[in-house]
Amino acid sequence: MNPDLELSQFDYELPPELIAQSPAAHRADSRLLHLDAGGCLHDRVFTDLPQLLQPGDLLVFNDTRVIKARLNGCKESGGKVEVLIERIIAPDRALAHVKASKSPRAGSRLLLANAFAVEVAGRQGELFDLVFPERVLDLLDRHGTTPLPPYIEHAAESEDEARYQTVYAREPGAVAAPTAGLHFDERMLERLKAQGVGQAFVTLHVGAGTFQPVRVRKVADHIMHAERYAVPPDTLSKVRETMAAGGRVVAVGTTSVRALESAAAQLASRGDAAPFETLEGDTRLFITPGYQFAWVDALITNFHLPQSTLLMLVSALAGMAPIRRAYTHAVHSRYRFFSYGDAMFIESSAS
Incomplete structure (x- = not known):
């Protein structure tokens, strides 16, 4: 280089x-x-x-x-969170970006899409290690949304x-x-x-x-x-x-x-x-x-x-x-x- x-x-x-x-x-x-x-x-x-x-x-x-990698939800304390899956590392586990007013701690839970909860197992650098209650891909397919790039200003639609x-x-x-x-x-x-x-x-x-x-x-x-x-x-x-x-x-x-x-x-x-x-x-x-x-x-x-x-x-x-x-x-x-x-x-x- x-x-x-x-x-x-x-x-x-x-x-x-x-x-x-x-x-x-x-x-x-x-x-x-x-x-x-x-x-x-x-x-x-x-x-x-x-x-x-x-x-x-x-x-x-x-x-x-x-994959439908974007999920919205809240922490157990009620604070809003936005989750963007970065990589699936096991059938029921993924590394993700988590936006929140205060970073969730290891051992805490996030309620996502008003449908299911994930456990925060820890962190790998800037990413959070999340444990899902069933296959990540199945839950994302049912509850996630398409992760459009940050420069596209509208929310993901069916198109x-x-x-x-x-x-x-x-x-x-x-x-x-x-x-x-x-x-x-x-x-x-x-x-x-x-x-x-x-x-x-x-x-x-x-x-x-x-x-x-x-x-x-x-x-x-x-x-x-x-x-x-x-x-x-x-x-x-x-x-x-x-x-x-x-x-x-x-x-x-x-x-x-x-x-x-x-x-x-x-x-x-x-x-x-x-x-x-x-x-x-x-x-x-x-x-x-x-x-x-x-x-x-x-x-x-x-x-x-x-x-x-x-x-x-x-x-x-x-x-x-x-x-x-x-x-x-x-x-x-x-x-x-x-x-x-x-x-x-x-x-x-x-x-």
Whole structure:
């Protein structure tokens, strides 16, 4: 990591009205800003994506499923609490962010959704260890609400339950959507498959830490949040075959990038050429300019918050100056930003 990078180098001015508060009428209706390998910008629409991909390319999707991770309730003393599940660590246990006027103590109980009580077993750093009376996922499905990002101003509605979820989501565990995948519908997936573009899946359970601001001046001093990832053998084989044949590995979303690059690092450290089991673990991989990508050649992504780790990641792939130009252009051209916003197709500056 470049020790001289400063947070101010990843800032930009964003008019608040460009933050998308609701999704497009249809998933593939969004605009698409293409940043090619030479640093040139092209204004497109998302349905143009097949024109930017070639037979033999491989799209890698994150199949995590957003859980209804937000719960409201009260302490035994009557004080209000807001609970946001961060990670399920056992069938009846989860780590969570708890907002309250006074932090609950170990051994105390929280009544949630006027329906059930959880016990506070203790803390792990900023997170509270909560014990549920039955399976966490079952209780969340019945009583929780969709955890929309903090910059979306309305409370979660029925539309959000469907649209803040990819059409291929299958592994429950995320508390934020892998938003680049929100643009894909079944028609687009079939169109790309018929074109000869491969498809593979990883799982990375996106945590609430993805929205945490970077609070240090020197980027190298930032401590990255941990997220659970898994890359199955089938995906590893497809990546290896694509690279050997000269195709491109195209990550759908920054979470797919982090899963793939974490698996590449894990594989390199083990020295295995062809593992027969899933590569998985917790990753704190922090990708900043200067990072050498092992597997990822291109990226489909949304527009990211100023001074965020995700903006640093896309700057590592395309170069800081091209990303700065792209974001300036996107603001001037009134693209829609963040989770429900428009998309980018970014080709590596090294490709």
